Amino acid sequence: MDACLFCQIANRERPVKMVYEDEQSVAFEDINPKAPVHILIVPRQHLATILDATQADDRLLGHLLLVANLIAKQIGIAERGFRLVINCNSEGGQAVFHLHLHLLGGRPLSWHPA
Ligand code: AMP
Numbered sequence: 223m224d225a226c227l228f229c230q231i232a233n234r235e236r237p238v239k240m241v242y243e244d245e246q247s248v249a250f251e252d253i254n255p256k257a258p259v260h261i262l263i264v265p266r267q268h269l270a271t272i273l274d275a276t277q278a279d280d281r282l283l284g285h286l287l288l289v290a291n292l293i294a295k296q297i298g299i300a301e302r303g304f305r306l307v308i309n310c311n312s313e314g315g316q317a318v319f320h321l322h323l324h325l326l327g328g329r330p331l332s333w334h335p336a
């Protein structure tokens with residue numbers, strides 16, 4: 223998946239503001255932030271959408287949620303609160319077809335999922 227933007231970012235072939243890295247995942251600041259905190263948590267493994275995950279990926283999916291947990295605590299928004307979002311396919315608003323979690327926070331978030 224050489225042409226995949228988030229594979230390239232995970233491989234350090236494109237510059238981003240990286241905030242976290244481990245063997246299974248990377249996390250970096252969204253280039254077009256929708257909130258004061260807008261971090262993308264991305265598995266190194268290329269899965270185009272959440273629909274491409276299988277039982278074999280259950281630990282990876284759990285890991286991504288725990289990375290969000292860790293980052294929220296590290297950057298000091300855990301107590302105030304935050305939101306995790308996964309967009310899927312066209313009507314879900316997915317633009318980059320490599321699975322990622324949005325970690326949003328740093329201001330009160332209203333519930334307007336659009
Ligand atoms: P989604 O609509 O869920 O696929 O979200 C894709 C996100 O990737 C958007 O919030 C974009 O702003 C973000 N994005 C696209 N290109 C880059 C990039 N080069 N570096 C960081 N974030 C990016």
Ligand code: ZN
Nearest residue numbers: 226229268320
């Ligand atoms: Zn990819």
